[in-house]
Amino acid sequence: GGHAKEVKLGIIFGFTGPIESLTPPMAAAAELAMKEVTDSGLLLDAATVTPIRADSTCVDAAAATAAAERLITSDKIDGIVGADCSGVTGAILANVAVPNGMVMISPSATSPALSTAEDNGLFFRTAPSDARQGAVMTEVLMEMGIKEVALTFTNNDYGKGLATSFEEAFKAAGGTVTITAAHEDGKADYSAEVGALAAAGGDRLVVAGYLDQGGSGIVRASLDSGAFDTFHFPDGMYGALLEENFGDEIDGSTGQVPGTDSPGAGTIREMGDANGFDGTSSFVAESYDAAALVMLAMQAANSKDPADYKGKVMDVANAPGEKIYPGELAKALQILKDGGDIDYVGGTAVELIGPGESAGNYRQYEMKGGKITTVKYR
């Protein structure tokens, strides 16, 4: 325990590998939160927070473990923001974080399996489990009266998990999934998938993939061949690129992302603009929140020792207390310092439930005139 002048936080994201284009803004957001805290001079003994990046590669468990090991045992970090992909997150958690008693808050590992992973209370995530999203998605589609969809998912734990939970929920609600076809990310060509999807047909194509990966490829090929012109997008497909790449071509398409009507999301976007990263890119707000939560928990525990502050993460994230939005970290630190209570809302309306994962608020949107327009929140 004890006070300190310096707090080191590890950021373990896949800076190389399949989601390498998502990670830079994510890391930037997390680092922004840290800078905010450092600048406030209110954390512990006016500690400076130093971020240390490490590459999870997203896919190579061994390399990710080694990187985490180095951060903890050699750089002596006090908490981990990360990892990103569920697979490497599980590996780091089991092999490094738990043995070393290190707190980990992942902004983007959404696999339902992580809910039950052995974590000694060290693991949290600001992204909701995919199980929840499947249900939300079904609601959205059913409300629009769409009963028949084709489904394609990116063939990894995220895509598969989401597809399964969606399919289950959708069928239970009386809908039909005409085909469930996996697609691999980063491949050269998606004609085969689109061919099969088109043949199966459906009112809408649900693309449980990544926007800057195969998901876009599928959408592009579907549009070009005239197979589908309206889609439904889960969180991985949300981002500015949607407007940029497709614009009004996909008018009428719908989707949902974790998000709230809380002003937080907008703030993150503005912060992004001001600091030169894309605040609307996937999991950027979650990354900011993950970093913020680590530091707020430290403040609440008045210690940078994970063993002390791991118990405080849930407290600062949830009610009761004063609602805290992005950019208000100084205020939050002050309240905590004064012994008050906060309810961190952040960019994604964080609400941690059960085993320390986001309860999952979603923003439903529609493409109108080539722009992403929010329909409502649920």
Added chain:
Amino acid sequence: MSEPFLIGDTMTGGYGKGPDILHDCTIAVNPGEIAVIVGPNGAGKSTAMKAVFGMLEVRSGSVRLDGEDITKLSPQDRVVKGMGFVPQTSNIFTTMTVEENLEMGAFIRTDDFSQTMEQVYHLFPILKEKRYQAAGELSGGQRQQVAVGRALMTQPKVLMLDEPTAGVSPIVMDELFDRIIEVSRTGIPILMVEQNARQALEIADKGYVLVQGRNAYTGTGKELLADPEVRKSFLGG
């Protein structure tokens, strides 16, 4: 005696970083002459030829062509200078057709070489039959004919042959020797390694016997043939 047209003068050298194979070995040939190198296996005959052609480093000594020192030239520059060479092994382009092999022989020529090609086909009629076949599919003797044909295509100023008759049938061998004599008559010096030594020495103006990388005997073809010691040790009695 004046300087020979092509001379590998007191050459010493070996492969890569390995030991010396050649020791002060000298071979020379003049226009209109046929010089034949004989010697036991591994004596360094092929090595000497390669050294003259610049395919291995000559550590001391020099190679001169028409009075010019070419020791430092690369093999392809020597080709341009008019030297033609048929190596002992892997001497054809196996994946290319017979005709393409011959064309490659004429690579540096800019004039019309169809005439020469006809001559080669005339010399080795079987090659004309197989002109569109990949050279790698030929029989051993046929390959050898392609190899010699390729060198003839260059119309070289000096021709070097490493065992051109190995594996060719008697009738072709006779033809080949005939042709070699013909070529040499046109004033082109010919340097040749032969294990068919008796036949080769008969037509040779000059003979070298190499043993362990050294000149052991040198003389006219006739002299060497007449030397009982040489006959017994190197020509098979």
Added chain:
Amino acid sequence: MIVVEDVHKHFGGFHAVDGASLEITKGSITGLIGPNGAGKTTLFNVIAGVLPPTSGRVTMDGEDITGLPPHELFHKGLLRTFQIAHEFGSMSCRENLMMVPGAQSGETLWNTWFGRKRIADEERALRAKADEVLEFLTIEHLSDHKAGQVSGGQKKLLELGRTMMVDAKIVFLDEVGAGVNRTLLNTIGDAIIRLNQERGYTFVVIEHDMDFIGRLCDPVICMAEGKVLAEGTLEEIKANEQVIEAYLGTGLKNKDQLEGA
């Protein structure tokens, strides 16, 4: 001993061996001659199992061996050399010979871990044998040299040396003489005769050197265009008009002129 019955080997439309039939008697040294491209090597390859015949049959001691893979024929006592030397380039000359004998107990993986004593004994004997052969071929100084880096003729000698490492029944020699020094070739000829007489090896020899054929072979078979053209003693063959025309020729035309000049 070996009977070749109407063997055909076609490459695409080309008939390299075109209905060759011949018989090789036990204990003979048979010479096989013929112009370049006559199909001699191809016939060897068919007999030795390298190429499957298009049609026809090969028997050895009455047993049909058509299409048997080379390694099985080896164990039946059939050895051959290659016209274009096939050395094991990255191995030393001695190893090139030592690898030949079959049924080495050290070739079983298990023994390499648990039968090391036996292997060591066998190796010693093999090594002695290999050195003996190398010495005979006058290349004992090259025993530790990589086979890929010896002279062309020496490779041919290794080729021959391999056949001397084991007790064979029948040995096919494809132009072992080409590129070998004539003096040494005579020694080799003597050795072949000795093996033939003392140990009863049968030999089939392809050669273009008539002196060599004449010294060793009886009978001599001449092939041309994939068929057997003539068969008999060398004298008979030499007198055969067709053979002269296709193969032997009438000697140098230019030589006399050269001497006249």
Added chain:
Amino acid sequence: MSEPMKNTFLFALVGCLILLTGFMQSWNTALLILNMGLISAIMAIGVNLQWGFAGLFNVGIMGFVALGGLAAVLVATPPTPGAWSAGGYRVVLALVLGAATVTAAVLVNARLPKGRNRNMITLAILVGGFFLYRGVFDPGVAAIEAINPAAAGNIGGINLPILLAWPVGGLLAAGAAWLIGKTALGLRSDYLAIATLGIAEIIIAVLKNEDWLARGVKNVIGLPRPVPYEIDLQNDPGFVENAVSLGLDPVTASTLYVKLGYSVLFAVVLLVLLWMAQMALKSPWGRMMRAIRDNEVAAEAMGKDVTRRHLQIFVLGSAVCGLAGAMMTTLDGQLTPGTYQPLRYTFLIWVMVIVGGSGNNMGAVLGGMLIWFLWVQVEPIGLFLMQVITSGMSEGNALKEHLIDSAAHMRLFTMGIVLLLVLRFAPRGLIPEK
């Protein structure tokens, strides 16, 4: 420098690098690198058996490594309750049927005379068999996958100690290699390479998509371990006491203890394999293999059954890779089929073999350890380089930011540079074949 001197020096160098990591970074990092280095060395031995000894260009290492990983799941996890009765037996039956179909087709092909008749019958058997197989298989799979899909949905394992999974992984890989070898070993050089690469992709595709087997892309995490858990150690008063008496804090002591445990296990396996490979290489068996590698036609003519020997060494090498794969999955504690990428699991191993020196077991081991070390350490090295380069630039400089941001990409970049440098100064590998 003499041969043995140089080699000792090189090994000492790698040792020093790891020690240096221990001093400069942390002992945990050092041990982690050592452990994966040991596994990599084993894989490199496997590849070296195939390439260095026999000249087989196998680029399907990833597949065999993954099969080893599968073995870890099938052996060490507890069976999923109800999965066997729900569909397990059905699936096994289907697989048997499938195998029978193929066998029947092969037999028919071998027995019947050539001609249209044969082709038709073979085709009929194959098509009929396929539908029969799917008919039995699909419902079984559906039933298994329906059982608690979020956490299970697979058949589970047989709950034996995970150490047993290592030999089983080897066997599994050997079995697959035998099948592959029987069909594909007629291919040569790069054709064999791409064929094996393809087979590895197929194996991964099966692992990813057959959820009933090992949960597919949903991953299996939390595999049991052959060594104690850190938490248990930290809660064990005896251990804590010992740690404190050594002047270590319990957390560090426990993590080091666990890693050392792995190191010992891996080192034992490596040494045994290395000894076996060395003995084989130096024996007539190794000589025969080299002869086959140098010239198949001649080896065949000298009575060596090239096909059989190729198969033998292909199976052996693959088994070694499978064993290493099982060990790796054990160390990771999880099986994540999506992470099997040719770059990491095939080509990196090849880099190890070539840099170490193909045809030489010591070289393979050295290459395995060294390249793994670099693979892990180039990241900080790259970052460090960037910091050095940018140190002269002013704060907030756009180029500086760009450079620092790109640091992560410098990882592969640095790896490339190091690779080229090593191969430039030792073009035949650090410890070349004699």
Added chain:
Amino acid sequence: MDFLNAIVALSNFVLVPAIAYGSQLALGALGVTLIYGILRFSNFAHGDTMAFGSMTAVLVTWWLQSLGVSLGPLPTALLALPAAILGCMLLVLFTDRVVYKFYREQKAKPVILVIVSMGVMFIMNGVVRFIIGPNDQKFSDGERFIISAREFKQLTGLREGLAIKTTQGITVVVAIIAVALLFWFLNRTRTGKSMRAYSDNEDLALLSGINPERVVMYTWMIVAALATVAGVLYGLDKSFKPFVYFQLLLPIFASAIVGGLGNPLGAIAGGFVIAFSEVTITYAWKKVLKYMMPESLEPNGLVQLLSTDYKFAVSFVILLIVLLFRPTGLFKGKSV
């Protein structure tokens, strides 16, 4: 009518995409096959060479676009091609000089060169991401379609649409021209023959007066041109993203191998084999059958041989089958 609909549906979802994808693969495979054929190693850096060439094209295109230059209906990137090819040539020639030349002189084994090319791949990979970043980049402009699905429906009154993209058209045309040129070049021209001679027997090529460094230089230049063209066309059709070019390497190699290494015709054939096997085997025939069959017989399943999960595996299975019957590819390729 229904029959026409069936044909159109099949063309739209199978034939057109497979032909276009096949041509893309073929263009890539041409480069790989040429390196293998002449320099005798499998070049792993080819994907990243493509990425580099395309990156140059992207940058030049952006510049041209900012100047307001355009090609009307054709993508501006075509204008940028010459500059990009030049840039790519400089890169590969530089690489050859500082990297490959050394091993050539050492007469290193092909596998060493393979590993070396991996090192080069890593480096190029880093360079490209360093310059343009890892993200998707858009640079296509001009007319997207030769005919779009909607237009086709309006034009013909059929229920099914047929879309043909401009880039698809260009790719196919370019692929055909490239292969014809290359074939002619290698088999008919002196330089081409000398390149083959060099690849066959380097020493003998020397003895024929062929300058090996020249041959190598020409090879790299052609490869750079091919790689750039292939990369740019691919990028126009999909989008430019460095990582994907690396992923493209695998199907490209597969194509080159199926066709037979070293043979340009083989590269084309291989590209189509791989593309068609990916697209057809996993195609769900439901739609087509629905048009063809009387209503009572309409299938209610998808009529799909295999699910798309296995599409990649399928193309490799096809590759294996081809190789089992033709161990050196469809067109009797080389092997070292």
